[in-house]
Amino acid sequence: MTDPLGVFKIFPHLANGGYRVSSASTSGYNCIAWAAARDDRWWWPHPDGFWPPEAPLNETLEAFEAAFASLGYVRCIDYSLERRYEKIAIYASTAGIPTHAARQLPTGRWTSKLGRSEDIEHSSPDALISNNYGAPALFMRRRLGVFQVALRWFWAKFGRA
């Protein structure tokens, strides 16, 4: 299993399913923005970060849930692939402080922006369980439109596995 970013020490579970680097590193956006499919701002409830005005400005799972709810996401029970839904996972430390977020791709794999480092594609949310990120604490999903479902089907069938 290759480790092009040398991160197996930090995220040991990545070694199980491997990962693929899918972008260059940048400080222009972070994992929360990337989970929200944005790449132009750093999202965080902090005086220097962007934060949706509908969500409370504090570092709690409730505030992060509200931030994604403002984009149409609702809580769901797991991270299985559902054809008509796009899912995200919000990670939290053992103290319950949010640390990271990941988004499910049409293939069922997941994409994460690692801080200001690269975006990676990984097998499941569990692959990033670590001291740094804690573990997935909340899953959310939003229903896709017909066109998006068709696009996902096409991507899953003919896109990169």
Added chain:
Amino acid sequence: MSFAATIRPTPLQEFLVEDFYNAIGDRVGGSEPGGVAARSRYACRHYFDPVAITRRKQILEESFRRLADDWLEKTAFEASLSDIIKLPAYQAIIELGEEAVPFLLRELESRPNFWFAALREITKANPVADKDKGHLGKMTQAWLRWAKEQRISW
């Protein structure tokens, strides 16, 4: 009368004026070789010496560089802005005070990153518009524009 009893705590700027030391020297009769006046003249020459000033700036810049690199390394995978500014290296940069501002601006210009909390803490200014929060490029431009308006060179 002892020397300590003759003077009171004085602002640094006054300490660095040679006449001030000469006056003390006269008052305490310290014009003898190796006395207060001679030592003060030596101190003044040292602190106003361009070589000493340049060297001090170099040391500060080297310290800043080490701290900035350390901070960048330790925050590579962090998303939390609250956590990254709590790190000791970031706090140490804030403690460098106003002298760190040109280094911060240079760093911001060459490899933009979230140095805004440090700049805010040191300068007590906040030139970033609410609508630009989180947008690294626009926040950087706002600070560099502010620095130019303040005639800060970096």
